[in-house]
Amino acid sequence: xxxxxxxxxxxxxxxxxxxxxxxxxxxxxxxxxxxxxxxxxxxxxxxxxxxxxxxxxxxxxxxxxxxxxxxxxxxxxxxxxxxxxxxxxxxxxxxxxxxxxxxxxxxxxxxxxxxxxxxxxxxxxxxxxxxxxxxxxxxxxxxxxxxxxxxxxxxxxxxxxxxxxxxxxxxxxxxxxxxxxxxxxxxxxxxxxxxxxxxxxxxxxxxxxxxxxxxxxxxxxxxxxxxxxxxxxxxxxxxxxxxxxxxxxxxxxxxxxxxxxxxxxxxxxxxxxxxxxxxxxxxxxxxxxxxxxxxxxxxxxxxxxxxxxxxxxxxxxxxxxxxxxxxxxxxxxxxxxxxxxxxxxxxxxxxxxxxxxxxxxxxxxxxxxxxxxxxxxxxxxxxxxxxxxxxxxxxxxxxxxxxxxxxxxxxxxxxxxxxxxx
Amino acid sequence: xxxxxxxxxxxxxxxxxxxxxxxxxxxxxxxxxxxxxxxxxxxxxxxxxxxxxxxxxxxxxxxxxxxxxxxxxxxxxxxxxxxxxxxxxxxxxxxxxxxxxxxxxxxxxxxxxxxxxxxxxxxxxxxxxxxxxxxxxxxxxxxxxxxxxxxxxxxxxxxxxxxxxxxxxxxxxxxxxxxxxxxxxxxxxxxxxxxxxxxxxxxxxxxxxxxxxxxxxxxxxxxxxxxxxxxxxxxxxxxxxxxxxxxxxxxxxxxxxxxxxxxxxxxxxxxxxxxxxxxxxxxxxxxxxxxxxxxxxxxxxxxxxxxxxxxxxxxxxxxxxxxxxxxxxxxxxxxxxxxxxxxxxxxxxxxxxxxxxxxxxxxxxxxxxxxxxxxxxxxxxxxxxxxxxxxxxxxxxxxxxxxxxxxxxxxxxxxxxxxxxx
Numbered sequence: 001x002x003x004x005x006x007x008x009x010x011x012x013x014x015x016x017x018x019x020x021x022x023x024x025x026x027x028x029x030x031x032x033x034x035x036x037x038x039x040x041x042x043x044x045x046x047x048x049x050x051x052x053x054x055x056x057x058x059x060x061x062x063x064x065x066x067x068x069x070x071x072x073x074x075x076x077x078x079x080x081x082x083x084x085x086x087x088x089x090x091x092x093x094x095x096x097x098x099x100x101x102x103x104x105x106x107x108x109x110x111x112x113x114x115x116x117x118x119x120x121x122x123x124x125x126x127x128x129x130x131x132x133x134x135x136x137x138x139x140x141x142x143x144x145x146x147x148x149x150x151x152x153x154x155x156x157x158x159x160x161x162x163x164x165x166x167x168x169x170x171x172x173x174x175x176x177x178x179x180x181x182x183x184x185x186x187x188x189x190x191x192x193x194x195x196x197x198x199x200x201x202x203x204x205x206x207x208x209x210x211x212x213x214x215x216x217x218x219x220x221x222x223x224x225x226x227x228x229x230x231x232x233x234x235x236x237x238x239x240x241x242x243x244x245x246x247x248x249x250x251x252x253x254x255x256x257x258x259x260x261x262x263x264x265x266x267x268x269x270x271x272x273x274x275x276x277x278x279x280x281x282x283x284x285x286x287x288x289x290x291x292x293x294x295x296x297x298x299x300x301x302x303x304x305x306x307x308x309x310x311x312x313x314x315x316x317x318x319x320x321x322x323x324x325x326x327x328x329x330x331x332x333x334x335x336x337x338x339x340x341x342x343x344x345x346x347x348x349x350x351x352x353x354x355x356x357x358x359x360x361x362x363x364x365x366x367x368x369x370x371x372x373x374x375x376x377x378x379x380x381x382x383x384x385x386x387x388x389x390x391x392x393x394x395x396x397x398x399x400x401x402x403x404x405x406x407x408x409x410x411x412x413x414x415x416x417x418x419x420x421x422x
Numbered sequence: 423x424x425x426x427x428x429x430x431x432x433x434x435x436x437x438x439x440x441x442x443x444x445x446x447x448x449x450x451x452x453x454x455x456x457x458x459x460x461x462x463x464x465x466x467x468x469x470x471x472x473x474x475x476x477x478x479x480x481x482x483x484x485x486x487x488x489x490x491x492x493x494x495x496x497x498x499x500x501x502x503x504x505x506x507x508x509x510x511x512x513x514x515x516x517x518x519x520x521x522x523x524x525x526x527x528x529x530x531x532x533x534x535x536x537x538x539x540x541x542x543x544x545x546x547x548x549x550x551x552x553x554x555x556x557x558x559x560x561x562x563x564x565x566x567x568x569x570x571x572x573x574x575x576x577x578x579x580x581x582x583x584x585x586x587x588x589x590x591x592x593x594x595x596x597x598x599x600x601x602x603x604x605x606x607x608x609x610x611x612x613x614x615x616x617x618x619x620x621x622x623x624x625x626x627x628x629x630x631x632x633x634x635x636x637x638x639x640x641x642x643x644x645x646x647x648x649x650x651x652x653x654x655x656x657x658x659x660x661x662x663x664x665x666x667x668x669x670x671x672x673x674x675x676x677x678x679x680x681x682x683x684x685x686x687x688x689x690x691x692x693x694x695x696x697x698x699x700x701x702x703x704x705x706x707x708x709x710x711x712x713x714x715x716x717x718x719x720x721x722x723x724x725x726x727x728x729x730x731x732x733x734x735x736x737x738x739x740x741x742x743x744x745x746x747x748x749x750x751x752x753x754x755x756x757x758x759x760x761x762x763x764x765x766x767x768x769x770x771x772x773x774x775x776x777x778x779x780x781x782x783x784x785x786x787x788x789x790x791x792x793x794x795x796x797x798x799x800x801x802x803x804x805x806x807x808x809x810x811x812x813x814x815x816x817x818x819x820x821x822x823x824x825x826x827x828x829x830x831x832x833x834x835x836x837x838x839x840x841x842x843x844x
Contacts, residue, residue: 296710
C-alpha cells in the first residue's frame with residue numbers, strides 16, 4: 001500500500017465507546033462537517049474510535065501523516081476513561097503541565113470549592129505550548145496544539161452544547177485566520193419552506209451545474225436549503241460571485257424563500273411582528289407547546305409573543321379556551337370549526353393581534369378512517385384575517401415528524417400573511 | 423509509527439460526500455454498531471469517506487491490514503459517483519463479472535423492461551467469487567467477498583431500509599455462522615439526574631475499573647449516563663453479569679437514577695403519573711413551552727397531561743393566571759412568590775393533581791445584579807405539596823442551556839415527589 005503525504009485538509013475523530021456500541025448518533029461529526037463546509041475547509045475523512053489509548057494513539061498518528069488538521073470530540077471529561085489529552089501527548093512524546101487559567105476557571109465553576117477534586121485537576125493538564133480552547137459552559141476545556149509542522153490538533157468535549165459554543169467562540173475564528181488556501185470560501189444558505197426538494201431541484205437544475213459558485217440543495221424536515229458556495233481571493237469578491245445566483249433563486253422561488261443562513265422561521269416571524277409592532281398568542285393541541293418553544297428560543301421574543309395555551313385535553317379546550325361543547329361534540333377536536341374557535345378565543349383572551357391554533361392526530365394511536373394519524377388542522381386568526389389550513393402529513397410519519405411539520409407549516413403560513421400585509 | 427497486524431474485529435466504513443458535508447447524520451453506522459454489539463462482534467473503528475475512488479481505495483486497503491471484516495454502506499447505486507464495488511475490485515486487482523441472478527432480479531424490479539438501462543447493468547457486476555447479498559427492496563445488491571485470507575468485505579447500499587432488510591436476511595446469519603468468538607455483547611444504560619459527572623465518578627470510581635462488565639459514565643446537559651457492558655456466551659449470561667453492578671449502582675446512587683436505556687425524564691414522569699392516575703398542568707414563563715413539549719413528545723401523554731399556559735408576558739400572568747398585581751409589582755416576575763401563585767392558580771384552573779410553574783431569566787439580556795441571567799424559580803404544587811426551588815445555572819450558560827436545564831430540574835423534582843408519595 002502506498003501512502004501519499006497528502007498533508008491537506010481536515011479530518012474529524014469522534015472518541016467514545018458509546019459510539020462504537022451504537023448507543024448514540026455521531027451528531028457531533030455531522031455538525032462539525034457542516035461548519036467546516038460553511039467556512040470552506042476541505043474535509044476528507046471522519047473516524048470513530050473507542051475509549052482505548054492504544055487504538056486512539058494509532059489513529060492520531062495516522063491522521064498526523066495525511067492531514068493538516070485533526071479535530072477530535074470526546075474524552076476530555078474528568079473520568080478515567082477520558083483519555084484524549086494524555087494519549088495525544090503520549091503520541092508526540094510530550095508531557096502535560098497544569099494551565100493556571102483552566103484551574104481558576106474550574107474553581108469558579110465548582111462554586112469556589114477550596115480544593116479541587118482530583119479528577120478535575122486532570123482537566124487542567126495540557127501540553128505546555130498548547131493554546132487553551134476555553135469551555136464557557138463546562139469544566140472540560142479543549143486545546144489547539146501543533147505537535148509538529150503543518151499538523152494541528154483541535155480537541156473538543158463530546159457534550160454538543162459545549163462543543164458548539166467553543167467552536168463559535170474560539171475554534172472557528174482560529175481556523176478562518178489560519179486558512180492555508182488563502183482563498184476565501186464563502187457560503188450563503190437560502191432557506192425555503194413549502195416546496196419539496198425534488199420540485200426545487202427541477203426548477204433550478206441548470207444552476208446545480210454551476211462551478212463557482214456551486215449550488216447544492218439539501219432537505220431537512222419541512223424545509224429545503226440551497227447552499228451557494230463561492231471561492232475567491234477576498235470575501236467581498238466571493239459575495240460578488242454569490243449575489244447574482246441569489247438574485248436568480250429569488251426570482252424563481254420567490255416568497256417560498258423564508259430566510260438566510262442562521263435565520264429560522266421563528267426568528268423571521270418574530271422580526272416581522274416586531275417591525276409591525278404586532279403581537280401573537282397561541283392555542284396548541286397536537287404540537288403540545290412546540291410552537292411556543294420555537295418562538296421563545298429566540299432572544300427578545302417577549303417583545304411580540306404574549307403567551308399561549310397548551311390545550312391538550314378537551315376539557316381545557318372548553319373551560320379555558322371556551323370552545324363550545326356542541327362544537328367539540330359535533331366536529332371532534334381535530335376539525336376546522338374547533339381550531340377556528342380556539343384561535344379566535346385565544347385572540348380575545350390574550351388581546352393579541354394574531355393567534356394560531358393547531359389540533360391534529362400525531363399518533364401513534366388515535367387515528368380513524370376519516371381522521372387518520374397525520375391529519376392536522378391549523379387556524380390563523382388576525383384582526384382582519386381568518387384562514388383555515390388542513391394538512392395530511394401521512395400515516396407513515398412518526399409522531400415527532402408530524403409535530404415538527406405542523407410547527408413549520410403554522411409559522412410559514414403566518415409569515416406569508418405578515419408579508420402580504422406589509 | 424508501529425503497525426500491528428491485529429487482524430481482529432470489524433470496522434464500518436460509510437461512503438458518501440453528503441456525510442462529509444454534514445448534510446445527513448450517519449445513522450447507518452449507529453444502527454450497524456448496535457447490531458454488531460447484539461451479536462457479539464467486537465467493533466473497533468468507524469470511518470466516513472467521500473465519493474472519491476482514490477481515497478476510498480486507500481481506506482479499504484488500510485482496513486484490510488488491521489481488521490477481519492469491513493462493512494461498507496453507500497456507493498452501490500446506479501449513478502457515476504457510486505464507486506464502491508469497482509473501487510474494491512481495483513484495490514485487490516480483481517475484475518468484475520455480471521452475476522446473472524442480479525440481472526434477473528433487477529429486470530423484475532424494473533417491471534420487465536426488455537433492455538436494462540446501462541446504469542443498472544453496472545449494479546450486476548461483482549467479483550466472480552463474491553457471494554451476492556440480495557436486496558429485497560431495491561436494485562442495489564451488496565456482496566460478501568473475501569479478497570484475501572482472514573479479510574472479508576460486506577457491502578450495503580446507503581438507503582437505511584434496504585440495508586436493514588439485507589442485514590436481517592443475509593448478513594446477520596452469515597456473521598453469526600462465522601463468529602470467531604461466539605460471544606454476545608450487551609449494554610444497559612443507567613440515567614441519572616441531580617449529580618454532576620465528577621461527583622458521580624468519585625462515588626463509583628472502583629466500579630469504573632471493572633473489566634466484565636465495563637462501567638463508563640458520560641454526561642449530557644443536566645444528566646449523566648452510566649453504561650454497563652458485558653460480554654458473555656449468551657444474552658442471558660450477559661444480563662446475569664450486568665445485574666449485580668446495576669444493583670450496586672442503585673444502592674450508591676439511589677433515587678438520582680431516573681431511568682434506563684430509552685427512558686427519558688418526561689417518559690418516567692408520565693409513567694409515574696399514569697400509575698397513580700394523577701394529572702398535571704403547567705405554567706411556563708422562561709421555559710416557553712419546553713416542558714409541555716417534552717411531555718407531549720411521549721405517545722399517550724394525553725392520559726395525564728391536561729395542558730399548560732405559556733405566560734410569557736406579565737399581563738398574561740395577571741389576566742389568565744390571576745397572579746395579583748401587587749405580588750408582581752413587589753417581587754418581580756422571577757420570584758418564589760410569583761411562581762407559587764402561578765402554580766397554585768394553574769392547579770385550580772386545570773383542576774389537575776399537580777402543577778409546575780417556572781419563571782426565570784434565560785438571557786441574553788434582562789439580568790440584573792440581584793437577579794442575574796441564569797436565575798430560575800420553580801414551584802411544584804400538589805394537592806398536599808408546596809415546594810419552591812431556586813436555581814442559578816450561571817451567567818455563562820446560553821439561553822438554550824438555561825431553558826433546557828430548567829426543564830430537567832422541574833421534571834426531576836416532580837419525579838422525586840411522585841416517588842416519595844407512592
